[in-house]
Amino acid sequence: MKTLKVPEATIIRLSVYSRYLTEVDRKGIITISSGEIAEGVGVSPAQVRKDLAYFGEFGTRGVGYNVKDLRQHLLKILGLSADWSVALVGLGNIGLALSNFKGFVERGFIISSIFDADPNKIGTMIGHVEVQAVEKLEEVVRQNSTQIGIVAVPAAEAQEIVDQLVKANVKAILNFSPVVLNVPPEIELRNVDLAVNLEVLTFNVCAQRY
Amino acid sequence: MKTLKVPEATIIRLSVYSRYLTEVDRKGIITISSGEIAEGVGVSPAQVRKDLAYFGEFGTRGVGYNVKDLRQHLLKILGLSADWSVALVGLGNIGLALSNFKGFVERGFIISSIFDADPNKIGTMIGHVEVQAVEKLEEVVRQNSTQIGIVAVPAAEAQEIVDQLVKANVKAILNFSPVVLNVPPEIELRNVDLAVNLEVLTFNVCAQRY
Incomplete structure (x- = not known):
């Protein structure tokens, strides 16, 4: 993979997104759109998509993201797959x-x-x-x-x-x-x-x- | 003055610079260069100059910054002129x-x-x-x-x-x-x-x- 300089503000937002997805997952919700994530954490949908784009393609157009998969992926990016x-x-x-x-x-x-x-x-x-x-x-x-x-x-x-x-x-x-x-x-x-x-x-x- | 969107990282560094200038001022030092500030706080001299440039011209070329003046100015920018x-x-x-x-x-x-x-x-x-x-x-x-x-x-x-x-x-x-x-x-x-x-x-x- 190519090396990207990821802004610290993006890393912090990824952390916020992953917490929000943990909440959403606990409610049993299966899929989520970037707009719903954005609304849940108080940023713009474009910001969510831009932040996630640093790490490749996750979602399916018109369907959105699988909550569990995206959460796991964000935790892995943040170095939180293991204790x-x-x-x-x-x-x-x-x-x-x-x-x-x-x-x-x-x-x-x-x-x-x-x-x-x-x-x-x-x-x-x-x-x-x-x-x-x-x-x-x-x-x-x-x-x-x-x-x-x-x-x-x-x-x-x-x-x-x-x-x-x-x-x-x-x-x-x-x-x-x-x-x-x-x-x-x-x-x-x-x-x-x-x-x-x-x-x-x-x-x-x-x-x-x- | 014109309205500028100042990055949060810059605001945080201004806070760090102002603390460092407080230390330097206590030692009785009168003038300081951007290179000396940079070394004192662990960023590049170009970063110091770029951060300060958001708020106009402070220093005198070849002489540097007056420590007390720059410190006061940074405190004012940070909203810390009064309690x-x-x-x-x-x-x-x-x-x-x-x-x-x-x-x-x-x-x-x-x-x-x-x-x-x-x-x-x-x-x-x-x-x-x-x-x-x-x-x-x-x-x-x-x-x-x-x-x-x-x-x-x-x-x-x-x-x-x-x-x-x-x-x-x-x-x-x-x-x-x-x-x-x-x-x-x-x-x-x-x-x-x-x-x-x-x-x-x-x-x-x-x-x-x-």
Whole structure:
């Protein structure tokens, strides 16, 4: 297949479409049109067709898409055909919220290890996972063949944690610490800054000035 | 000024640049080149110049940008010249993480009211803010002239909360509930799904297959 640069906005919409198709499938609906998907998630039908066109032809003209097939195909595109093992580092407020977030398991992201530096937290259980000392990170992550690390530690400690995750052979890192991190080019890194989400809103609220 | 459709990725990078300039300014540095900004935040110099070009000319060729001026200008573009009053609805794990998130205050987002439905939480203090019954939402938000609502309630309750926020005249809503919400066109709505961030990573990890 040819290599295409897929815009991040498209990837995010594919994720939204696949969730919507999960809902639709649960209702027992067999086929769906791009217009129905569009209406269900609040984008234009042309946008749905354009997003799907990056990955070839799915639907049948005049019939639409088979819900189960399209859902499976989108999950495969998103890398969600099989579960991912995730290590969570840092059990502050954000780490705690993430550790309890049901949306991860639903999409196949299994938090298989949790690490913190606080002796009061080490040894406690979060669901079925025991919180371990951050010193064990590299060893445990490597043993579990964990592919994804979530970093939710104070900014000053984030690079050190990321370096350990890289040594332990993770493929991707999701960073919630407000700091620019360095990783080798083969590691996928994504920074989440919760305040940025508000700033996109305020930009748009104020956008009439520009 | 002419109206331009500014890509969301540009808005997010402007937010990143402005944070970096805050750091640089604290170090007492007076001028900075687009190359130095680019290196500091990990994008190309051409990207920095392209992003800034949406909003007119800032720098002086061969001299670069005045750090304080550019930072102020970016904050103004992002709508951050003055503080925003924010109402937080829902004090589950994510709500609690958000209520303690220092990154909001730093950028001028002041959580001025917090609401929950749980009688055990109502009346408790989060910092200087008393948790109030969700029934008071519309009245309090209107009284405070709160412009932004953050929704972190269970999916089944999210639309009802959003309707109340709209009635109370907020301008923008940041939604953490995993559900598609309906708002009037004049209201800015942004949905944050923490799992989507992981899916962008797994897509990229698996992208060589497409």
